Amino acid sequence: MNLRLTDDETEALRRRAEQEGRSMxxxxxxxxxxxxxxxxxxxxxxxxxxxxxxxxxxxxLAR
Structure with a gap:
């Protein structure tokens, strides 16, 4: 299976992975x-x- 991400999605995934110390x-x-x-x-x-x-x-609480 190949997953094609937009550049923005790839960058967001890369940032999250780096923040968590995990692989993309x-x-x-x-x-x-x-x-x-x-x-x-x-x-x-x-x-x-x-x-x-x-x-x-x-x-x-709503009152």
Whole structure:
């Protein structure tokens, strides 16, 4: 598989990899793994749970 990135995407990936002391490939693979995981579904479920369980508190804080 070949992944073609724009110059801006490549530079952003390079900067992130340097900041983290990791390879560009490792950073990209981690990002892809998170994207295809069920993390977004787990996050939505957690947000819904907080919204439901703490509805009264959230309403008071909104005032």
């Amino acid at each position: 490939q490792d950073v990209a693979r981690t990002a892809i793994g998170e994207y295809v995981s069920d993390r977004p579904a787990r996050l939505r479920a957690a947000i819904d749970r907080v919204r439901t369980e703490d509805a009264e508190l959230l309403a008071r």
